[in-house]
Amino acid sequence: MRKTLGILSGILIGIFVVLTLTDHSEYKIEKKLWQMQRQYDAVAQDPAVVPGKRFDDIAAQYQAIIDKYPSASMIPKVRLQQARVYLLKKDFQRVFRVINGFLERYSGDPELSAQALLLLSGAYEAQQDESKTLSIFKRIVEEYPLTPTGLNVPLYIAEYYIRLNRPEDAARALNDAALNYRNLLARRLTSREQFFVLRYLGLVYSAKQDWDSALNVFGMALQVYGGTKDYIPNTVVLQVIRTLNTIAVSEFKNAEKLAVIYENFVSMYPRHPLNSHLKEVIAGLKQLKTGNQTGQREDHDADAL
């Protein structure tokens, strides 16, 4: 019996050792980066009170990862994170050096290039150099319009003006963003691209508190492209559903219209994995509608009395 237990323990240990040794994934780097992200988050909370050496230590740890695993797929993200540490330290020369090197190295990757440029705009913003900040924004929108970062930048410009406490410029930026997304929609785009552009256009309308247009645009994104699961991950579709719920119930108070959108979606994509969730939401929305009607009737009766 003891022998058997010894053998079983040996099997467990053996399998653990073999699987650890044969593992060629980037698990170790992921773990190390996660631990470093926690350090980064800690210093990012209030960089002004963090001693400069602390930033250098963190940047050096990122450099150690880059040196140890130069060909790992996560290295571009590590380099960007290193630049972010220098940005927190307000060591702009190093930010420019890292980003320029990065742009040369990863010029073939539009999303990485857009992310690097956005980081660069952060450096100019921290230097309160508005013209250079805006020119970088413009460059991202022009050169990388359909990357996730490129799609986000038109809205980001509005946020930039809000940070500067210039609501009129922010409103103008929102109008520009809406125009930019509508222009993109006029191009020949894939279903996935159309979905994401519509999603951003919906966000612009939400920011403008144009709830009717926001509901229409998000509804269109969901109904026309949301069910093509080969292109759109369900987690993203779920985010759109949550946004629609918030807009329709809390802001626009049009549960009926939303129920119709969801019913259309369910009938268009009868096998979609989110349908059971949507059916529950539809039931809830109908209940809400009945409740609202009862409430309105009671208010009316009270007024009549």
Add this chain to the structure above:
Amino acid sequence: MMARKIPRQPVVILKSSWNTLISHPAIIFPFCIVAFLQFLALEVLFFAHRYPLNKFFAPLILRFNSEAYMHYPYNFILLVKWFLALQPVMFVLVHSFFIGAAVIVINHINNDRPVHMRSIFRETRRHYGKLFLSFAIALGSLMLIFRGLDSLPLHNMIPAVLMKGAAGEIIRQNGVALLKLLGNIVVTILFIYMVPALVVSEKNLFSALIMNFKCLVRSAGFVIAVVVLTSLLYVPVILLLQNGEIFQGVYPEAWMWILIFYVLVTLMIEAVQYTTITVYYLLMKDFG
């Protein structure tokens, strides 16, 4: 091992069962094999997102979850989810066989018969079909209870002051988990004599079910006390599983230790419960 008179105090019997377990490691052996299989499953799931196991598991992870779960630290969330989802299967397929084997070992010791694990497992194999079905019935009953609990309007049952905000949600989740433990205790009590009736008295499934309830009626207080007392050990495990998310942002590997703790505690509870109940069953049989 046997007293001449059936002692009624559950604590006395529990203590005697514990001594029996310690003095006869052969009873623990089947539980050690269950532990091995559970740890093997845990190990496979731990490495599921890494090469070479990701060749098989990656498509499943991407289909049923998302890309994030292929990476640290979300892999631990998936580990817990999949490991707990595997438990009903393990319960019906694996626990049924090895608990049956442990009960046969106790019967052999009680009858002063030699304990050869190979012949014990051979004997268990003869009863495996019945054991499998009885565990499946118990699991089905448990699922029904869980479904009933899920449909309860708990928000209306717990005072509103306890249900507000994030704290209220934590209270609700832990409350539901503890209610489910209560459901688990009820099902364990209801079917506890099934295994001894199947493998010691060699009854068929239907007769074993009737005998199970007859024995339960005769010793309801004792069984309830034994099962409730031993199941209390589950409370820390359940609270850790329910609130393990607090480790997620600090030390995600904690999930692994929580699951190891869960396996060990589960097997310890099962070993003590089934030894106690089998000893008591044999006493009842001896004393008519």
